[in-house]
Every structure is written in structure tokens, then in C-alpha cells.
Amino acid sequence: MHAPFSPSDIWFILAKIPEGNVVTYGQLANMAGAPGYARVVGNILKQLPSGSGLPWHRVINSKGQISFPEASAKYQQQQSLLESEGVTLLNGKVNLKLYQWNGE
Template sequence: MQQDNLNERIWQVVAAIPQGRVATYGQVAALAGAPRHARYVGTVLKHLPAGSTLPWFRVLNAKGELSFPKDSSAYQRQREALEAEGVVFIAGRVNLATFGV
């Protein structure tokens, strides 16, 4: 599995997540052809260039939670971006059955 090719597939999967919907890191990995590489998806998204328009904020952990610490600006930025698209949080979680792809 070539890293550059996998990165490109991950970017394509994330770009295809519709507005107002979310996917988990594991789902993105599986759809990119790399099941069991959920952590790698997080690494790829973490290293996006500044100003990237890829909707990275639509990717959550398997519990439907944001992976950033709750008191961080990154957590707030991701949550606000999702809420602006109509995604609802209940007790800090997104219902994956309702908002998942």
C-alpha cells in the first residue's frame, strides 16, 4: 500500500462526505481501502495544509464524539462547523444513526 496513494484516497473519501453528515475515522479508512487504519486517517487529517477546504471536521471517532479535548479551540471550531451544517450534539455526541453516511 503506497502512502501517497492512500492519502489521496482518504482525501477523496472525506471530500465526498455530504454537508450535514459525518463519518468515523474507521469508516473513512475502510472506504479508502485501508480497513483497520483509522488512526492513520487521523494523522492524514492532522497534517492538512493551512487553508485546506477539505471538510475534515465531518470525521468523528467511533463513539460519535470529537477527538479534540473539550476545552480546546480545535474542539470548539469543529463543533461549530458541524452545528452550522445542522448536525446536533446530545451530551457531547452525534447520533451516528441519524447523521452518519
């Protein structure tokens, strides 16, 4: 059986995440109606075409951290993008205690 959603479903949902907000991989999976598919969401973002214009940087893990090695360029890029929209990191964790999601 195939996944209960297609990559484009995730792209569509991700596109709706407002600037200055962050969501977790698991949340995206839930929003797609597929609890337990957090890893698959990660795989999809991994394959995301560059120049898609999607706010991939607003996706973090459930620990409230960026899912890249701290030393990596990707990590720094994501952090930079987040800070440019007012989301700062404290101790490697997003400085917003609760991940904001303005409902549907």
C-alpha cells in the same frame, strides 16, 4: 511496506462526504479499502494543509464524539462548523444516533 493508500486517497473520499453528514475515522479507512487504518487516517487529517477546503470537521470517532479535548479551541471550532450545517451535539455526542453515509 507502505500504507495501502495515500493521503490523497483520503482527501478524495473526504471531499465526497455531504454537508450535514458525519463519518468516523474507521469508516474512511474502510472506504479507502484499508480496514484497521483508522489511526493513520487521523494522522493524515492532522497533517492536512489549512485552506484545503476539505470537510475535516465531518470526521468523528466511533464513540460519536469529537476527538479533541473538550476544552480545546479545535473542539469548539469543529463543533461550530458542524452546528453550522445542522449537526448538533448532545452530551458531547453527535445528535444523530446513526452516522449517515449515503452509500457509494
